[in-house]
Structures are given as C-alpha cells and as structure tokens.
Amino acid sequence: MPELRCTVQTCTHNKNFYCDLDGIVVGGNSAKRAEETCCDSFEERKGDSYSNVTGEASPTSTIDCKATDCTYNNECKCHAGKISVEGSSACHCDQTECATFTCGCK
Template sequence: MPDLRCTVQTCTHNQNYYCNLDSIVVGGNSAKKAAETSCDSFEARKGGSAYADAYSNMEGKEASAKSSVDCKATECMYNKACQCHAGKISVEGGNACHCGETECATFKCGCA
C-alpha cells in the first residue's frame, strides 16, 4: 500500500492530510496526465467551513498514511492490475467541490 497524502481539505475523508478510508479509487481510465485523473472516493465535507474542525465528522475513524489504491488510470506507470504500486502518492485539489476537481499528482504516463 502506498503512503497516501491528501491536500483536499474539503473532503470529508481528509484528516490532517491523510485519508480515513482503508481504500480509495483513483479515476482516469484514459488519462495521459495527472490533470485527467481524479479521486473518485472524494465526498464533500457537509456544513460549515471546510477547514473548521477537520475531525468533527470522522466518527472516531483514525486516518492512516497507508491506504489501498484501486487505480483506474491504466496508463500510469505505477498501475499494476488496477492497483497503485507507487511508494508514495499525493491526491491534490485543495478546495475541490467534486471529484473532478481532484487529481492524483503522482500519476506518470507509462505510455510510449
């Protein structure tokens, strides 16, 4: 499992720059660059400020640096059998309102 960092503070799963999900899905089936990928597990934080108490809706689930990454970006050099095998990945999208505004910044096209 890769070391997963996340800068998407508007996501309900983000806890102190880590994801509190055991597994995420990175979309981008035909992606050739990072901007064409997305975190399909993104869910917008409900109510109030996205930055106000990032722990208030975590229901006691502890975030971890390690998460399984189901990767649909088949052209990525780190994708093996739809699983991410990068040592570290970064999901970015700061103030995203929907998954299309997020991306896997670690994506590197393995295509010729």
C-alpha cells in the first residue's frame, strides 16, 4: 500500500495530513497532467466536524486509480511508494489533485 500524505485540510477525512478511510479513489481517467486528476473520495468538512468513519487515520491507504495514463497505475491500483493529494482549501473534489501523477503517455 502506498504512503498517502494529504494536504486537503477541508476534507472531513483528513486528520493531521492522513486519511481516515481505508482506501481512496483517484479520478482522472483521461488525465495527462496532475491538475486533471482529483480525489473522488473528497468530502467537504462542514464546520469543525470530522468524519464518522471509525478507522484511525493512517499513513498508508489502498488507492484505486482511474488515471490510466499514470506510470504508477497498474490495473487501476496505485503502485507508487508515496503519493500526495493536494488542494488545501478545496470545496469540491475537482479542486484536489494527485500531485504524484506522472504521465506515461507516449
């Protein structure tokens, strides 16, 4: 499982730069650049509330990846050692991105 670091402080699942979900989904099936990806698992935090998910925030996570042109995507699973999800003040998932995305396009 990749190490997942998340700077999206406006997401209800973010706890001290880690995600409390066991797995996330990175969107961007036609992405050619990091800016064209997003965290489809993003949920905007309302007020000071945190997720009701009972799991602990962890530095690792399963990552289902729809960005099929990413060099780290193998059968829709991320195989990077570490990834970074960014978008510190996002209100919608399309304001987030997988900063680790590297296009394997030819």
